[in-house]
Amino acid sequence: MPFKNLESILANVRAEYADLRYEIKKEVLIVFSGRELTQISSSTTDGYVLRVLKNGGFATVVFTEEKDGQTALAKAEENARLIGRFTGEPVHLASTEVIQDSFSPILNEDPRTIDLEEKLHLTRSYNQRPLQKEKIVTTQIQYLELVREKFFINTEGTRLREDLITTRLGGTITSQEGSLTQTVRVGMGGSSGFALLRNQQALFDEKTALALELLQATPVTGGSYSVILNPNLAGVFTHEAFGHFSEADLIEDSPSMLEKLQLGAEIGDPGLSILDDPTRPDQLGFYKYDDEGVACRPVPLITNGILSGRLHSRRTAARFGEPLTGHAVAEDHRYGPIIRMGTIFIKPGQSDFNRLLDQLGNGLYLIDSLGGQTSGENFTFGAEYGYEVQNGRLGKMIRDINISGNLYQTLRNIKGIGNDLELSQLGGCGKGQTNIRSCHGGPHILVKDVVIGGR
Amino acid sequence: MMEALLNKALRGSEQAEIYRLRQQTDQIHFENGRLKEMESKMQSGLSLRIIKDGCLGFAYTKNLLSPDDLVQQAQDSLQGQVEAPFDLPSDPPPLSLQTFDPFLFKVSNAKLVEEGRRICDFLKARVQAQVNVSLHRQNQEIELVNNRGLHQHLINSSYFVNASLLFPGSQAGIEQHHSAKGFSEFPEETLLSILSLFQQSLKELRPQPGRMKVMFFPETLYALIWRIQAAANGKNIYEKTSPLLDKKEALLFDSQITLYDDPLNDAQPQARGFDDEGIPCRRIAIIDRGVLKNFYYDLFYAGKLKKEPSGQGFKSALWGGETVAIKPRPALEYLYLQPGEHSLAELIRSIDRGILVAGVLGAHSGNILNGDFSIGLTPAIYVEKGEILGRVKEAMAAGNIYEVLKKVAALEDTAHPTYGGTFPALLLEDVNVAW
Numbered sequence: 011m012p013f014k015n016l017e018s019i020l021a022n023v024r025a026e027y028a029d030l031r032y033e034i035k036k037e038v039l040i041v042f043s044g045r046e047l048t049q050i051s052s053s054t055t056d057g058y059v060l061r062v063l064k065n066g067g068f069a070t071v072v073f074t075e076e077k078d079g080q081t082a083l084a085k086a087e088e089n090a091r092l093i094g095r096f097t098g099e100p101v102h103l104a105s106t107e108v109i110q111d112s113f114s115p116i117l118n119e120d121p122r123t124i125d126l127e128e129k130l131h132l133t134r135s136y137n138q139r140p141l142q143k144e145k146i147v148t149t150q151i152q153y154l155e156l157v158r159e160k161f162f163i164n165t166e167g168t169r170l171r172e173d174l175i176t177t178r179l180g181g182t183i184t185s186q187e188g189s190l191t192q193t194v195r196v197g198m199g200g201s202s203g204f205a206l207l208r209n210q211q212a213l214f215d216e217k218t219a220l221a222l223e224l225l226q227a228t229p230v231t232g233g234s235y236s237v238i239l240n241p242n243l244a245g246v247f248t249h250e251a252f253g254h255f256s257e258a259d260l261i262e263d264s265p266s267m268l269e270k271l272q273l274g275a276e277i278g279d280p281g282l283s284i285l286d287d288p289t290r291p292d293q294l295g296f297y298k299y300d301d302e303g304v305a306c307r308p309v310p311l312i313t314n315g316i317l318s319g320r321l322h323s324r325r326t327a328a329r330f331g332e333p334l335t336g337h338a339v340a341e342d343h344r345y346g347p348i349i350r351m352g353t354i355f356i357k358p359g360q361s362d363f364n365r366l367l368d369q370l371g372n373g374l375y376l377i378d379s380l381g382g383q384t385s386g387e388n389f390t391f392g393a394e395y396g397y398e399v400q401n402g403r404l405g406k407m408i409r410d411i412n413i414s415g416n417l418y419q420t421l422r423n424i425k426g427i428g429n430d431l432e433l434s435q436l437g438g439c440g441k442g443q444t445n446i447r448s449c450h451g452g453p454h455i456l457v458k459d460v461v462i463g464g465r
Numbered sequence: 466m467m468e469a470l471l472n473k474a475l476r477g478s479e480q481a482e483i484y485r486l487r488q489q490t491d492q493i494h495f496e497n498g499r500l501k502e503m504e505s506k507m508q509s510g511l512s513l514r515i516i517k518d519g520c521l522g523f524a525y526t527k528n529l530l531s532p533d534d535l536v537q538q539a540q541d542s543l544q545g546q547v548e549a550p551f552d553l554p555s556d557p558p559p560l561s562l563q564t565f566d567p568f569l570f571k572v573s574n575a576k577l578v579e580e581g582r583r584i585c586d587f588l589k590a591r592v593q594a595q596v597n598v599s600l601h602r603q604n605q606e607i608e609l610v611n612n613r614g615l616h617q618h619l620i621n622s623s624y625f626v627n628a629s630l631l632f633p634g635s636q637a638g639i640e641q642h643h644s645a646k647g648f649s650e651f652p653e654e655t656l657l658s659i660l661s662l663f664q665q666s667l668k669e670l671r672p673q674p675g676r677m678k679v680m681f682f683p684e685t686l687y688a689l690i691w692r693i694q695a696a697a698n699g700k701n702i703y704e705k706t707s708p709l710l711d712k713k714e715a716l717l718f719d720s721q722i723t724l725y726d727d728p729l730n731d732a733q734p735q736a737r738g739f740d741d742e743g744i745p746c747r748r749i750a751i752i753d754r755g756v757l758k759n760f761y762y763d764l765f766y767a768g769k770l771k772k773e774p775s776g777q778g779f780k781s782a783l784w785g786g787e788t789v790a791i792k793p794r795p796a797l798e799y800l801y802l803q804p805g806e807h808s809l810a811e812l813i814r815s816i817d818r819g820i821l822v823a824g825v826l827g828a829h830s831g832n833i834l835n836g837d838f839s840i841g842l843t844p845a846i847y848v849e850k851g852e853i854l855g856r857v858k859e860a861m862a863a864g865n866i867y868e869v870l871k872k873v874a875a876l877e878d879t880a881h882p883t884y885g886g887t888f889p890a891l892l893l894e895d896v897n898v899a900w
Contacts (some may be wrong), residue, residue, distance in 0.1 A: 037790065040545070044704050048765070049792055050545030054536055055510065056529040072506040074527045089503040092578055096500040130545055139705045184834075189708045191834050232863060232899040263497035264595060265563065265635040343527075344787065346504060383826045383841070385636040389861055390841030392830030412830055412839035414861050444786075463839040463861030463899050 011059030013169055014159040019079035020165060025064040025087060027103060029164035031301060032058050033343035038121070040130055042137040042181075044148040050130060057343030062086035066100025067093030068325060070346035084238050104334050105329035106304050111348040112171040113298045117203035119248030121155045123175045124204055128273040129153050132207065133179060139211065140183045140218040145225065147191070150181040153207075155200075156446065158342060160301070168303040175333065176200070176294070176446055179207045182437060183214075193408070195378065196392060198306065198435045201447065203293040206435070223314075224395055227407040235372035236411075236458045237364050241432035243379050244395055247285060247449035247457075248356055250382035251389040251417050252452070256286070256311045256319070257337075257349040267387070270418065272383040273332070275317045278421035281359055284312040286321060286338070288352025294437050295353035295449030302347055311354075312410075312421075315414035321349050341443035350445050356452035366426045366456050367402045374462070375409060387417040412463045419459075426456030467771060470532050471512070475541050475612055477835060478515035478522065480553045484741060485511040486565040486788055488603060489570065490795055495598040497773070498585040510789035512780075513539045514553075518644030521549035522714040525775040550768030551680035556793055559738030559745040562731040564621035575600070576648075584628050584651050591660055595631040595638075600624075604650070607741075615743045623734035626651050630663045631814070632856070637843035639663045639823050640684060644882050646734045666846040671900075678819030678848075679862055679896040680812060687885025688828035690800060692836045692866045693724065697751050697759070700776075706834055708867070709757055712835050716755050720864075724752040725762065725805035726777065730799065733882060739776070741793045746776040751797070763795045800886030801804035801896040805876030812875055812892050814851035820863065820898060821823030821846040821853070839863040845898065860900040869893050 016030050034056045041049040057074045069089035084218040094100060094215045095124035095197050103460010121129075132155075137151040155177050196217035200206050239247055254260055260269040271277070278284075287308035288295050299305055302324050309319040320330065323338035326349065338347035345403040361369070381392025392412045398405035438444065467483055474481035487509040494502040512525035513535055524538035527693050559732045581598050586790050602624045611619040624647060629640035643651045681689065701707040709717070728737040730745035737746050751757040762770070763778025778793035813821070826841030845860035848855055870893070877889035 043609060043700070047545055047547050050542045050547060051523045051525070052541065053525045054530075054534070054538075055525070055790070056530070057508070057527050061771070070502075070504045072508065074505070074508045074510065074606050076528075082505075085505050089505060089574060092575055093500055093503055096578060097584065100498050118485065126541065127544065148706050184706055185556065186706065189835075191706055191708075191832065193832065193834070232861070232897060240891070263499060263501065264631075264636075265497070266595075270634070274527055344508065345507070376816045381827070382830070383840070385824065385826050385843045387635050388637060388826065388841060390827035390830070390861070392827065392839070409778050410832065410837055410839065410863075412827060412841075412861065414841040414859055461859055461861060461899055463841075463863040 013163060014162045015076065016161060019083065020163065022080070023062065023083055025062045025090065027063040027165055028061065029162065029302065029440045030058060030060050032056070032158040035342050038126065038153070039151040040127065040133045042149060044153045045141060050363045052126060054345070059340065059343060059346055060086050061346060062090045063101060063103065064090035065094035067095070067097060068101040069092060069093055072346070076241065078205040081294050084150050087350070093189045101325055101329040103324040104320055106107045106324060106334055108167045109299070109303060109305070110169045113354060115117070115175065115201060118206070119204035121175065121204040122157065126143050126179060130142050134304065135180065136214050138209065139214045142355055143222065144436055145187055145219055145222055146183060147186040149152060152181050152278055153179045162301065162303050162334070166304060170299055172297070172299055174201070174297060174447070176445065177204055177207060178436060183217055183221045184356060185225055187225045188382065193222055194221040194224065200292065200294045200435050201296045223237045224409050227395060227409040230408040230462055232298070234459050235462055236370055236456070237460055238370055238375045238454055238456050240436060241430060241452050243376055243423065244377040244452035244455045245381050245434050246391050248354055248452055249351060249448070249450040250285060250391055251415065251420055253351045253354045254384045255417060257351070258320050258322050258330055261350045262326060262329060269408040270316060273317055273320070276315055277317045277418065278312050278315040279424050280315040281427055282315050282421065283310070283357040284354065285310050285357060286351055286354040287315055292352050293353045293433055293449050294435055294447050297352065300338045300347065301340045302338045304334055304338070306352060309335045321351065322451050323347065323349050333368055339445065341445060347445045348442060350441070351450070353433060353449040353455050355433060355450060356427065356429065357382040358429050358431045360427050361426050361442040363428060363454055366454055367399060369426050370399055370456055371401050371402055375404060376407065388414065389417065390414040413460050414463065420457060423458040424455055428454030430454060467608065468713065471610060471612060474513055474536050474539065475534055477500065478517040480516040480612055482514045482553050482609070483511055484789065485608040486504055487606040490603040491574060491577065492600065493574070493581055493600045495581050495585050495700050498589050499546065500581065503574065512789045515539050516549045517543055519549055521793060533843045538543040540688060543791055551764040553611040553613050553615065554743050555615055556743060556745055557616060559731070559807045562610065562736050562738050564619060564646065564731055564736050566622045569622040569647045570604055572648045580650065584656065585655055588628070588630060588660065590798060592630065592663060594663065597629045597631065599627045609743050617739045617743050619738065620736050622646055624648055628656065628659060628898070632667070632721045637824055642684065642883055644734055665853040666856040667753055668843065670855040672847055673818060674898050674900050676895050676897050677890060678816050679895060679898065680816070680819065680821045682821065682823050682888055682890050683881040683888040684883045685822045685825045686802065686888045687883065688825045688838060688840050688867050689870070690724065690885060692833055693751065694797050695762060695833045696836065699760050699762035699770065702760050702833060703766050708835060712757050715757055717757050718752060718755040718870040720755040721768050721805060721873045721876055722752050722755050722870060725750045725801055726799050727786055727801055728799040733887065734790050740778045741780045742778040744774045744776040744778065749775055761795050761797060763793045766795055768829050778875065801880060802886065803889040804878050804880045804889040808877055809877050810888055812877060812890060813848060815874070816848045816851060819848050820857070820860070821848060836866040838866065857900055860898060862896050864896050869896050
């Protein structure tokens, strides 16, 4: 059905440009809270996102029902005119190829072909593993399957159909002793199909052991430390501390950020290179076209310490006079696209882990992320656990670790880069909308002088 | 339509409930004093719950493309045998509240843009800094019916405006918030208070970190109160993961702390007479003068624990989840922290050495259930001998609420609506601060 109906909604548009995205979203969710199954559902939702560029203003209207199409169009035109009148700087869109394509990723087991019962069985079997242990008091384990069937048209003639299929299974394991609880994240997932979720018993056992061990770990003492971040944490750091500032929409109206983030600026240690590459196949962050119908491409963001690229939508690419990258992505049919990272990572270097430890001497080795947040050049993120390091040797286990720092100082303070590379299977970024396919990673890295908030 | 769907759903089950939501929203965003974005939404959706043989089935949709498919999906989910330890309620309609302002959507978008420009111009004329302003209005209609005769219906309207001044080179700054059921101008005195605090804290300082007095502004208090919400949540009581399990009637905090949930206060936008399961709402004390009084429940966890549902089952989610897709869960959506006796200025003057927390980062990290927090401060405003001297970049505050809230210096005499609840500023005696 969709293209014809979409064309009829756009038929009466009076504007320089318009696009319309219709999505059918299918979600399967199985949730265990401890031993208890608390939700199992498979549901389908749909909706429309309309964008209109008129008189230099660009406006978005989201609607659920097809019958509201003409009302939405009138509203979008009115809002666009208002923006055009007051924005002070008319919007232009970078020109892009007109594409007609239909793309569905190659999957190792399509989750849609697997019975709900089998999904339930697999989720239950993983969930039971930690719960067999004494001192594991609860778990939150869920299976999520999310299929976005996207139909996109614009007034330039682009007609696109792309399916994004995400499966993941995981959550948290909680241990308790006396009044102390410790929670550890566990899970796997991606864009490459259901097979990835099978045979992961060892991962659940390993994380269960960690939740128990953390009960005995020492709370870290607050202060300034040099640290080694493991690949997961290096990825979160890359995403939070730097990645968001390569998103053009986040910095475009901040004169002081723009001044510091000119392409060609020396921004990091010469050993540091960072790339965003959604085209890397089989990664969580993989896609072919963004939600403006632009084919995505790899973007070198930092090359040998020099700022070398930025992530763009059609609007920001035109405003900055920089190349299109295909990074305007929406959560689903409830949102217009915003600029998002795809698969962002630090390029591996030369050092193996032992060399990094030697280089560190005294400090902390921090492992796995508990989420992070950015505000301007400041960032904060939590580490699940870590170890004290003395004279290059791992010491006792530590917990309750939150790291904060300043973007520019920290990029210069990355003084060692490992020769390994690991990309995350569980992403998630909440920049106004959620992006469950946000993928990040990197090698082990050594960072000098970060602030750790202790108890 | 609701009746027909209900009857269809009852063909394979004993009980059925339909929750229907319609929303209309406009969002207007100014960045650096410039009109940047406008987004309008007209959305609807519904969710269906059925109960059969003590098991719960659930499905949801946006467009009801096929009622048969929706009912089938709910029936398919019965195979998971999710327990339904409750019956759907048959409560009569609750007190009617004044939640709707029919004029909110009569205001043109042009008028809202004009209001946004007025706020930007007011601030820009008085200070050189990045000004961000967001305006948001929403009408929301909720209808809830079940086969036991329940029929609840409400329309509410809400208008929120956020104005902030950012410090150079950062997203950290001073912000204030204005909310109402209908359109009203952002008060000038609030704008002036943003300005004054901003100007006093412009200078960057690097004093000695350590333990000191810390004042959380209303907009940042959610970071601490989140920990209480988690610990008093019926779900965590049922799962025995809450540190408060056997602490009812225990003195947990300083006696100046009184925290309650009051969905019925229709002086504020989005008041509710019933929760998302149809249970009448009421005012419930969580903490009274430092003493833990109540946990809170939805139907599921009330049933599990053999308690009365407290009217606090809401389809709410962090990070803007899709309402119809979410099952009701215990939630404190209408928190109030009782104010104290001193003005904000008096509180600041009473600080010999300490910081004011005007923004927080990373409140979601750390061991929330344990009450631990370790948060970035954006910014930390430094006070010595009762005077604001400037601000500290990249500061963090860390501790545990069961320690720091035992030593409350004072609370501000006015509570302010924020996204997390209606709170006064809270001055703590002794918190560890690092930078």
